[in-house]
Amino acid sequence: MSVLTPLGFTLLRELADGDFHSGEDLAAKVGLTRARVSQVLKEAEASGLALERVKGRGYRLLEAPGFLDADTIRRRLVEFGAARPVAAPLAIEIVDQIESTSTELSRRSQRRDIHGMLLAAEWQTAGRGRRGRSWTAVAGGSLTFSLGWRFEQGAGFLAGLSLAVGVAVVRALEAEGFTGIALKWPNDLIHRHHKLGGILIDLNGDALGPSTVVIGVGINVRLPASVRDELPVPVTDLTSIAARKLLPVDRNRLLARLVDELAAVLHQYATEGFAPFAAEWQHRHAYQGKMVKLLLPDGATVTGKVAGVDASGALVLADGPRRARFLSGEISLRRA
Ligand code: BTN
Secondary structure: OOOOOHHHHHHHHHHOOOOOEOHHHHHHHHOOOHHHHHHHHHHHHHOOOOEEEEOOOEEEEOOOOOOOOHHHHHHHHHHHHOOOOOOOOOEEEEEEEEOOHHHHHHHHHOOOOOOOEEEEEEEEOOOEOHHHOEOOOOOOOEEEEEEEEEEOOOOOOOOOHHHHHHHHHHHHHHHOOOOOEEEEOOOEEEEOOEEEEEEEEEEEEOOOOOEEEEEEEEEEOOOOHHHHOOOOOOEOOHHHHHHHHOOOOOHHHHHHHHHHHHHHHHHHHHHHOOHHHHHHHHHOEOOOOOEEEEEOOOOOEEEEEEEEEOOOOOEEEEEOOEEEEEOOOEEEEOOO
């Protein structure tokens, strides 16, 4: 996919109202030739944004994304925070384009305290997924952000953190009216067996603590069919889910809700660990009680019935009376 330049974002912000803008007006606003405007907008299209061109009227963004804005997110957080006593001191930063919000926060953590630092990007050029995979997102059509958090404890205590984060994300989506979203161990967000989003935790620190974690969350908001078709797994987005229920997707509001729920879960996790989230996680697990095949990191497979997760977030599979726990791997439904 093409990479959007900062100029591309300047143009897209001009088009964010969803109205027609003539090539001439756009060119004058950003100080470019009309030919260059046309070229930059072609790049925007190639990065997944749907544009309409009409002779005599100009350009119009179909499904204008409503760009992320730190002040709007702050206002929403105050609104949500009033309903909840846990107030997190948050530093919010929005960037148009970055390699990866998680890579950048991890880099910053070498030099300073990133506790409560939220970094969200309209577009990642090298988004990372779990197990070394890449994460595809569309400019203005995804939510991609990372949150830094410090814990006094070490890696063992944090083993279930990514699952607790999954609970926070589903709570936030539900609070915003998106129902039917489930978790898939360890922390995929799915809707009717299609992947909606994912969570990536980067952990730095001593085994006994303290630790600094970078919590990366990616959610598909509006993925064009051309992008979906290129992905290796069936995916969905919030727009498809919302369309059926006539809900508009307000990414600023949603991001604020996600941060609000995340902060509450992280505060609780810091003192109580994963245990208080285990029952809710299981309840939200799409594969709870199902026969699954687990592909282990070494390529071996194990089958069993999902009994649940233990207090450290490990998957527990039952094979008759025997129970076995697994810390990593990929599960898929086993055909009967
Ligand atoms: C997965 O399901 O594989 C996890 C995907 C996590 C993607 C998010 S997007 C924001 C943050 N920055 C990254 O580079 N990755 C995470």
